[in-house]
Amino acid sequence: MNSHAGDCRDLSPLPECPERDWARRAIALLQGDARRSxxxxxxxxxxxxxxxxxxxxxxxxxxxxxSLKHRLARSLVLYGICNGQIMEGTTLVEASSGSTAVSEAYFARLLNLPFIAVMPRSTSRQKISDIEGMGGRCHFVESSGEVYAAAQAIAEETNGHYLDQFTFAERATDxxxxxxxxxxxxxxxxxxxxxxxxxxxxxxxxxxxxxxxxxxxxxxxxxxxxxxxxxxxxxxxxxxxxxxxxxxxxxxxxxxxxxxxxxxxxxxxxxxxxxxxxxxxxxxxxxxxxxxxxxxxxxxxxxxxxxxxxxxxxxxxxxxxxxxxxxxxxxxxxxxxxxxxxxxxxxxxxxxxxxxxxxxxxxxxxxxxxxxx
The missing domain is CATH 3.40.50.1100 (Rossmann fold)
Incomplete structure (x- = not known):
């Protein structure tokens, strides 16, 4: 049930919607990055x-x-915020072979959000280091075919948001x-x-x-x-x-x-x-x-x-x-x-x-x- 719902006869004060304040600040930060890069x-x-x-x-x-994935990561995070799926404190989760997760870790740090990347063990050590250096955490699976289910499960366990680049890449970008x-x-x-x-x-x-x-x-x-x-x-x-x-x-x-x-x-x-x-x-x-x-x-x-x-x-x-x-x-x-x-x-x-x-x-x-x- 929507916590802001009210009966039309209810004359109590209108809600402050504090989550919208966070979203506006977050979007401003993302827009600033877009202008610069x-x-x-x-x-x-x-x-x-x-x-x-x-x-x-x-x-x-x-x-x-x-990398090229900087554009995609920004679009995916913006897409999640505008859809009301990413809020203050939301854990971001992604299935990625590396570069997308590096970029998403950057934006998670920009917005002070936890980030977990699910990736094959074969991912290059440098990409892993880059993700961890930005405060992200890496969860490893044995093969690339296992990343989808693992990422979805972690998002559910943490009550987080699965960014899911493989599904939303084509629609998150204008x-x-x-x-x-x-x-x-x-x-x-x-x-x-x-x-x-x-x-x-x-x-x-x-x-x-x-x-x-x-x-x-x-x-x-x-x-x-x-x-x-x-x-x-x-x-x-x-x-x-x-x-x-x-x-x-x-x-x-x-x-x-x-x-x-x-x-x-x-x-x-x-x-x-x-x-x-x-x-x-x-x-x-x-x-x-x-x-x-x-x-x-x-x-x-x-x-x-x-x-x-x-x-x-x-x-x-x-x-x-x-x-x-x-x-x-x-x-x-x-x-x-x-x-x-x-x-x-x-x-x-x-x-x-x-x-x-x-x-x-x-x-x-x-x-x-x-x-x-």
């Missing part, structure tokens, strides 16, 4: 072999929490604008030689960013198309190919932050124009190539994005087309010193990125994109 750089690397095709990379690693990532990209592209990109290339974790990009492109009636790049151990590509949202994958993705064992509710295949699936070793190789060309390390999901961008560019160049392509730097590679940048770990996973790196380097310098067998 929402617009990130659009980087334009120069590749000598792509004279007629310009590649742009939206650098989301410059957010205060170091895809029509409000300085979302799509609006920011197209505004920054306005004065470039080819201001309307031929393609935007993005990998999928929750599916929320690809949903925002695809919807915004259609809403603005742009000729731009959206290509989503999936990884080896993920259900998204098979869903796109078959139309079956019930497909699953028995193994967890080795590329942190993207690929899922099930088709997440936020994945919207109908706004995707094309989808490809690439080997994990291609993501690692592309990550290493791009890091060397940018003179700083990027993460594995950025490698997935970059390989997909090169693949699209190779088709454009072969067809004699010119234009622009946009993709995203999801996060910095500094979080993966023990995995993607560790030769022993790569060997344990059976990765030999050398032939893939050679193929990508040759392509960027003007050769054909000839992939290893």
């Amino acid at each position: 929402a617009d990130t750089h659009l980087v334009k690397p120069v590749f000598s072999g792509l004279e007629r095709i310009s590649i742009y990379l939206k650098d989301e690693s410059t957010h205060p929490t170091g 895809w029509r604008g409000n300085n979302n990532i799509a609006e920011s990209i197209f505004a920054q592209m306005e004065h470039e030689e080819h201001p309307v990109p031929d393609w935007v290339v993005m990998s999928a974790g929750t599916g929320g960013t690809s949903a925002t990009l695809g919807r915004y492109i259609r809403y603005k009636n742009l000729k731009t198309r959206l290509c989503v790049v999936d990884v080896e151990y993920s259900a998204f590509f098979d869903c796109y190919k078959t139309g079956d949202r019930n497909v699953t994958c028995g193994k967890g993705s080795r590329i942190e932050g993207i690929g899922r064992p099930r088709v997440e509710p936020s994945f919207m295949p109908n706004v995707v124009d094309h989808m490809i699936r690439i080997p994990d070793v291609a993501s690692i190789a592309a990550m290493q190539v791009l890091s060397s060309r940018l003179f700083r390390k990027v993460g594995g999901s950025t490698g997935t994005n970059f390989f997909g961008t090169c693949w699209i560019a190779s088709h454009m160049r072969e067809a004699g087309r010119e234009g622009s392509l946009v993709s995203i730097i999801c996060d910095s590679g500094e979080r993966y010193s023990e995995t993607y940048y560790n030769n022993d770990w790569l060997a344990e996973q059976g990765f030999d990125p050398a032939p893939w790196k050679a193929a990508i380097e040759a392509f960027l310098d003007g050769g054909a994109l000839i992939l290893p067998e």
Whole structure:
């Protein structure tokens, strides 16, 4: 029963609604963060072999929490507050492979709320340290498929709020604008030689960013198309190919932050124009190539994005087309010193990125994109 309900004949004083005072203060703090950090750089690397095709990379690693997930975390917390599900003292709970939880821990600390992240034991040590450094607590499960039920159970036990990025990512973000990532990209592209990109290339974790990009492109009636790049151990590509949202994958993705064992509710295949699936070793190789060309390390999901961008560019160049392509730097590679940048770990996973790196380097310098067998 609503504690503020009253009979129409009741002339007692109207309620003060103190929880609304907290919500207004919390929203003001979130809005302040958005003003300071929402617009990130659009980087334009120069590749000598792509004279007629310009590649742009939206650098989301410059957010205060170091990743693309900073936008999502802020939106999810704001969504919960505006829906009356997050109040003063509410424990926030999330199922996350790392970056989303890092960002949510940041916002929980900003609002002085407890935070618990449920994640696989394989999550990088640096991400765990970042979460704990912001006052969050980590709860570990053995596989990525176990995170959902564990997070829901912890939220119920603590009388908290399960942020549930995999369900609410596509609806917590205002895809029509409000300085979302799509609006920011197209505004920054306005004065470039080819201001309307031929393609935007993005990998999928929750599916929320690809949903925002695809919807915004259609809403603005742009000729731009959206290509989503999936990884080896993920259900998204098979869903796109078959139309079956019930497909699953028995193994967890080795590329942190993207690929899922099930088709997440936020994945919207109908706004995707094309989808490809690439080997994990291609993501690692592309990550290493791009890091060397940018003179700083990027993460594995950025490698997935970059390989997909090169693949699209190779088709454009072969067809004699010119234009622009946009993709995203999801996060910095500094979080993966023990995995993607560790030769022993790569060997344990059976990765030999050398032939893939050679193929990508040759392509960027003007050769054909000839992939290893």
